[in-house]
Amino acid sequence: MMRRLSCCLGVTLCCAFAVWPGRPAPAVEAPAQFRVWAAGDSHASGDFQHGYESVAVPLRQAAGLVSNAPGFDWDIMVDAGDCCGGQGPPGDAEGQVLVDQYRSLTKNYREDIYHVAGNHDADYYDLGAGAWFSKWVDPTGAHTDYSGVHPELRRFAVDGTWERYKFQAGNILFLMMSDYNSAPPPVGRGSSREALKGGFPAGAVTRATFDWWKQQVLSNQDKIIVSMHHHMLRDTTTWAKHITKKGFHGSSGGVEGSGYLYHIIENPDPENFEYTPDAHVFEDFLEAFQKEHGRPAIDLWLGGHSHPASPTETVFGQGLTETMWGVTFVQCGALTKYHAGRRPMSRLITFMPGRAQAEIQLYVHSETRNERKYKVQRHMDLGWFEEAAKTVTLRHPFVAPPADTRPAPSSVYGF
Secondary structure (H helix, E strand, O other): OHHHHHHHHHHHHHHHHHHOOOOOOOOOOOOOOEEEEEEOOOOHHHHHHOOOOOOHHHHHHHOOOOOOOOOOOOOEEEEOOOOOOOOOOOOHHHHHHHHHHHOOOOOOOHHHEEEOOOHHHOOOHHHOOOHHHHHHHOOOOOOHHHHOOOHHHOOOOOEEOOOEEEEEEOOEEEEEEOOOOOOOOOOOOOOOOOOOOOOOOOEEEEHHHHHHHHHHHHOOOOOEEEEEEOOOOOOOOOOOOOOOOOOOOOOOOOOOOOOOEEEEEEEOOHHHOEEEOOOOHHHHHHHHHHHHHOOOOOOEEEEOOOOOOOOOOOEOOEOOEEEEOOEEEEEOOEOOOOOOOOOEEEEEEEEOEOOOEEEEEEEEOOOOOOOOOOOOOOOOOOEEOHHHOEEEEOOOOEOOOOOOOOOOHHHHHOO
16 A cells, blocks of 8 residues: 555656756745754554554644644654654554654655654664664655655755764754664664563664764864754753663663663674663763863754653753753653653744754643543643743854745645
């Protein structure tokens, strides 16, 4: 079914692009602002089993299609991962649930959404690191027949792989890093021969990904730099603490370092596997750069993983938006309602041309929490939670990208 749909969509795209290149560019002005919707942790297939569409509902809300939920415009979405939520690797059924819910888009392209993989999106390593994520989420557009992602429709082209990639919008450089959870334990899920269960929640990247990130940061100091990983860094926001006993993530594949980006994989080869626990290489670099240069190395670090219970949540003295080493760390919240049963929420980050500031707003996507878990509900209005709004400082004034001259999504996708 997915292949037939993609073939039909391909015909529509060919027709659209047959006339698009030859048309004169419309006389449009550069946008007055650029809006980045930051979300994650939809755990879509798990919520779907409870009758809740954790991806489709927020998309409909943003489009103004849900009563009592204020709509809002967005230019791109960056998704912090955990599209799935099982205790084993996801399969095609989970991928199909996700792709089906993205068909709720009406005002934006599917290609306006940029993802990183979370710990729950990982395969066993002998099934291929990043195999499911590449097939169904597909940031590079290599598996269009399954994901529905057409790379030629990206407003901002992707450069890289599922594990690490970048794209640029105006003078904002986005550095996207996936959690590398297809690794031997205790770092990751292991092999299908072992068939271990658990989320293996401690975050990991390879040394090659860290080196890539560092090089990108050092060679792009003239740009606003936004980094995204599924996990936050140690001691930055809620739950990003070193926990060695039973804590926030329980025993789902290990507790130590479960709340932050903990492991550096020195050699990902399972036969010669090497890793460094509690590596804190990102933290050390950011701290050393600020001390040496008197300014932060990057502007924003976006992540998810530790589903906040409320917009004002504070744990270990840390809230959802904190500043360290001059960098603003933003816990984007979780879209899921049933995986851990917390409050579905996301962020909207607005950049304005000529201003070295960004506005960060928090959107509440559900009036109640998981009714199955919480008998006493604390009602919260849908929409913007004004108390959580913040204005943060950037290292450079924002320079907007050229106006979007793509045809309306409806004319391309045929809805």
